[in-house]
Amino acid sequence: MNNRQGKSSSLSPESSPRSAAETPTQIKYCQQLAEWQDIFLDYLAAEKRLAANTIRSYYFDLTSFIDFFSTSHSRKSRVTSGILREYLTSCRQNNIASRSISRRISTLRSFFRFLVTERLISENPAAVLDLPRPGHTLPEVLTVAEVTRLLTDPEETTPLNLRNSAMLHLLYATGMRVSELVNMEIPAINLTSAYVRVLGKGSKERLIPFGKTAKEKINDYLRAGRPRLLKTRFSDFLFVTGRGKNMTRLRFWQIIRERALAAKISREISPHVLRHSFATHLLEHGADLRSVQMMLGHSDITTTQIYTHVDSRRLKALHQRFHPRG
Numbered sequence: 001m002n003n004r005q006g007k008s009s010s011l012s013p014e015s016s017p018r019s020a021a022e023t024p025t026q027i028k029y030c031q032q033l034a035e036w037q038d039i040f041l042d043y044l045a046a047e048k049r050l051a052a053n054t055i056r057s058y059y060f061d062l063t064s065f066i067d068f069f070s071t072s073h074s075r076k077s078r079v080t081s082g083i084l085r086e087y088l089t090s091c092r093q094n095n096i097a098s099r100s101i102s103r104r105i106s107t108l109r110s111f112f113r114f115l116v117t118e119r120l121i122s123e124n125p126a127a128v129l130d131l132p133r134p135g136h137t138l139p140e141v142l143t144v145a146e147v148t149r150l151l152t153d154p155e156e157t158t159p160l161n162l163r164n165s166a167m168l169h170l171l172y173a174t175g176m177r178v179s180e181l182v183n184m185e186i187p188a189i190n191l192t193s194a195y196v197r198v199l200g201k202g203s204k205e206r207l208i209p210f211g212k213t214a215k216e217k218i219n220d221y222l223r224a225g226r227p228r229l230l231k232t233r234f235s236d237f238l239f240v241t242g243r244g245k246n247m248t249r250l251r252f253w254q255i256i257r258e259r260a261l262a263a264k265i266s267r268e269i270s271p272h273v274l275r276h277s278f279a280t281h282l283l284e285h286g287a288d289l290r291s292v293q294m295m296l297g298h299s300d301i302t303t304t305q306i307y308t309h310v311d312s313r314r315l316k317a318l319h320q321r322f323h324p325r326g
Contacts, residue, residue: 008241033079040062049202050202058110081129084108124154133320140267151165163221165217167181167252180198181252183237184239186238197212279296
């Protein structure tokens with residue numbers, strides 16, 4: 001990817017002092033890693049069609065390792081499994097979160113596996129790296145009563161309030177990702193049949209139905225909110241700001257926090273909490289796991305199964321509360 005931003009200057013041979021003992025071959029290998037990084041990221045974008053945010057994560061993970069190698073092992077002419085373990089130890093010593101370390105391991109495994117497949121290297125030094133097996137971290141979920149309070153409209157009917165209400169209702173009604181919500185365009189929504197067409201990770205398309213209430217809120221916004229926000233401007237985006245642009249993820253996160261405070265919801269809340277709540281509430285009311293997987297856009301059903309643990313936790317709490325020997 002030739003237009004990526006923020007590329008570390010430490011990847012160029014001029015950016016860090018080098019010992020006179022280093023050979024041209026060793027200097028060239030540090031440069032080669034950076035070139036292979038570019039090839040790999042181009043492959044993820046062009047062939048795997050991963051989302052820009054996902055590719056950015058790969059970029060930062062690989063840059064972190066290449067910087068480490070260039071600083072600590074620049075005299076080596078290849079990466080070994082021992083060097084990779086040293087790097088991971090360094091990450092732990094620098095208090096990198098375990099989840100971030102797991103992601104870096106996954107990135108390194110994918111990167112070196114790609115290099116072997118492309119015959120750029122003969123052996124995969126990351127093949128011996130094992131992903132840690134953390135326990136399940138249950139997602140934060142709102143109760144139905146909390147969601148009801150969160151979705152209660154403010155007394156004042158303004159274009160912004162109409163937009164925010166439509167966005168919140170649609171997010172909870174569909175469980176889509178916040179990036180999918182803020183980037184949604186007008187043709188993606190079908191109000192007659194009440195479904196949205198979402199282009200998710202890896203450019204995979206899925207259809208998600210939504211209910212009567214969300215449909216009413218979107219109609220109210222399209223009739224009395226969006227035209228007043230756009231004025232004489234034109235936009236393909238469904239949800240627009242006062243400047244006629246689509247909203248950023250950060251701004252929508254701020255809106256949810258403001259609505260949560262108004263609803264007297266004291267715990268931390270984010271757009272993803274509504275996505276978790278959508279999935280959990282569906283399962284609690286009898287939806288099958290496969291359907292929830294399709295609506296969430298998970299490629300692997302094991303990712304969706306985390307919500308069955310949330311449901312099990314609720315059942316256990318009910319059992320302990322009401323069973324004579326709970």
